Amino acid sequence: MSRQITLAVALALIGAAAQAEVAPQEVAYGEYGAIEASLSGTPGDPKAGAEVMANRGLGNCVACHAVGTLEEVPFHGEVGPPLDGAADRWTEADLRGIVANAKMTFPGTIMPAFYKTTGFIRPGDGFTGKAGTEPLPPLLTAQQVEDVVAYLMTLRDE
Amino acid sequence: MRQMLRTGAAWAALGLAGSAALAPTAMAQETNLVINDEIEIVTRAPAPEHMEYVREIFSGWEYRSPETQTLQMDDFENPGMIGVDNARADFDTAMGADGQSCASCHDTPEALEGVRAVYPKWDEAKGEVQTLEMQVNECVTERAGAEAWDYTGDRMTEMVALISSVSRGMPVNVAIDGPAQETWEQGKEIYYTRYGQLELACANCHEDNYDNMIRADHLSQGQINGFPTYRLKNGKLNAVHDRFKGCVRDTRAETFAPGSPEFVALELYVASRGNGLSVEGPSVRN
Numbered sequence: 547m548s549r550q551i552t553l554a555v556a557l558a559l560i561g562a563a564a565q566a567e568v569a570p571q572e573v574a575y576g577e578y579g580a581i582e583a584s585l586s587g588t589p590g591d592p593k594a595g596a597e598v599m600a601n602r603g604l605g606n607c608v609a610c611h612a613v614g615t616l617e618e619v620p621f622h623g624e625v626g627p628p629l630d631g632a633a634d635r636w637t638e639a640d641l642r643g644i645v646a647n648a649k650m651t652f653p654g655t656i657m658p659a660f661y662k663t664t665g666f667i668r669p670g671d672g673f674t675g676k677a678g679t680e681p682l683p684p685l686l687t688a689q690q691v692e693d694v695v696a697y698l699m700t701l702r703d704e
Numbered sequence: 705m706r707q708m709l710r711t712g713a714a715w716a717a718l719g720l721a722g723s724a725a726l727a728p729t730a731m732a733q734e735t736n737l738v739i740n741d742e743i744e745i746v747t748r749a750p751a752p753e754h755m756e757y758v759r760e761i762f763s764g765w766e767y768r769s770p771e772t773q774t775l776q777m778d779d780f781e782n783p784g785m786i787g788v789d790n791a792r793a794d795f796d797t798a799m800g801a802d803g804q805s806c807a808s809c810h811d812t813p814e815a816l817e818g819v820r821a822v823y824p825k826w827d828e829a830k831g832e833v834q835t836l837e838m839q840v841n842e843c844v845t846e847r848a849g850a851e852a853w854d855y856t857g858d859r860m861t862e863m864v865a866l867i868s869s870v871s872r873g874m875p876v877n878v879a880i881d882g883p884a885q886e887t888w889e890q891g892k893e894i895y896y897t898r899y900g901q902l903e904l905a906c907a908n909c910h911e912d913n914y915d916n917m918i919r920a921d922h923l924s925q926g927q928i929n930g931f932p933t934y935r936l937k938n939g940k941l942n943a944v945h946d947r948f949k950g951c952v953r954d955t956r957a958e959t960f961a962p963g964s965p966e967f968v969a970l971e972l973y974v975a976s977r978g979n980g981l982s983v984e985g986p987s988v989r990n
Binding site: 622656667670 | 916917953958
């Protein structure tokens with residue numbers, strides 16, 4: 547009996563989480579690419595976001611962007627603009643949209659879409675070079691996007 | 705160009721420097737590549753007319769560290785020359801039932817001077833564009849009656865390195881018109897297609913961003929005049945189609961196969977972007 551109750555509680559929790567999380571195909575982008583609502587329903591953790599941005603297997607944002615506060619991470623790229631002061635230039639909703647799918651904000655940009663799962667040309671299975679099947683897993687989970695956004699919101703010059 | 709301009713404008717609006725692709729900054733230093741104090745290599749040249757968005761073309765050598773650059777200036781220091789020596793021996797090795805070797809028809813490797821510079825090239829008899837590897841395999845199978853060599857295997861790559869080495873210093877000059885034009889157009893289309901989950905085309909990295917750092921890598925124009933390249937990273941000679949495969953794989957895409965019609969077309973197109981640079985293979989890269 548007590549086990550059944552635990553199970554019921556667990557299912558209810560999963561249900562709540564599933565409701566709060568916005569699937570990649572269901573994201574509502576504003577006219578200029580912003581996303582107002584949280585993708586995960588759970589506030590982002592800036593520390594986890596910094597890790598996602600530095601990690602080659604996750605966001606690897608520093609491959610293209612220099613970030614002054616991530617100075618201890620080696621090799622920052624120069625394909626994209628430095629992100630210092632990003633929170634002075636953009637709102638949280640803007641940044642969420644840029645990370646999830648930057649092409650909605652900057653049409654044709656080289657920046658990959660981190661929360662997109664379909665509509666690719668010759669989609670692969672990760673870095674294997676073999677074919678992948680859409681929908682692919684997004685490059686970042688809903689929570690990882692929120693964590694990155696939380697970190698970007700700490701990047702202020704003023 | 706539209707995208708480059710737009711990006712440039714966006715960056716300018718943010719008060720940042722324009723992208724290097726708009727105004728190529730000077731390379732690390734203005735050293736010239738001369739091999740064995742003898743063979744002068746053109747590593748910078750005006751872009752061929754067919755290139756719409758690039759004014760000057762640069763060999764990948766320009767973007768390597770001084771240490772790596774130096775390795776290519778002397779054949780005794782160039783580790784790729786070991787493969788060339790292997791192929792020199794292979795050139796005289798009998799294959800197939802009638803005991804024919806490359807030397808039976810071509811005498812010495814030096815007799816093939818100038819060949820590398822014009823491949824890939826239209827083959828009238830076959831009615832298709834052929835890469836140097838395809839031509840070698842045609843000789844191996846049809847003339848010598850032996851088994852085809854693996855397209856990107858060591859034996860093939862070393863032979864291509866030998867054939868390149870005797871043309872070093874000659875200008876790359878592949879034909880893109882006439883019967884080759886259709887294949888060239890197909891290659892161009894592939895060059896500008898944004899493949900994979902990262903939605904990146906060759907042009908995104910090698911046209912819009914050459915001379916920029918992408919993490920620890922200094923992006924070059926992705927020229928192939930230096931192929932086969934000896935890469936310090938994997939310690940061997942690398943074939944062009946293996947490099948293409950690696951770059952496509954890195955976009956999280958399903959790659960094309962070495963020797964596939966798609967990569968043959970892409971090779972013709974990329975080679976033509978280097979028309980005017982010198983044949984440089986086997987080169988040294990990281």
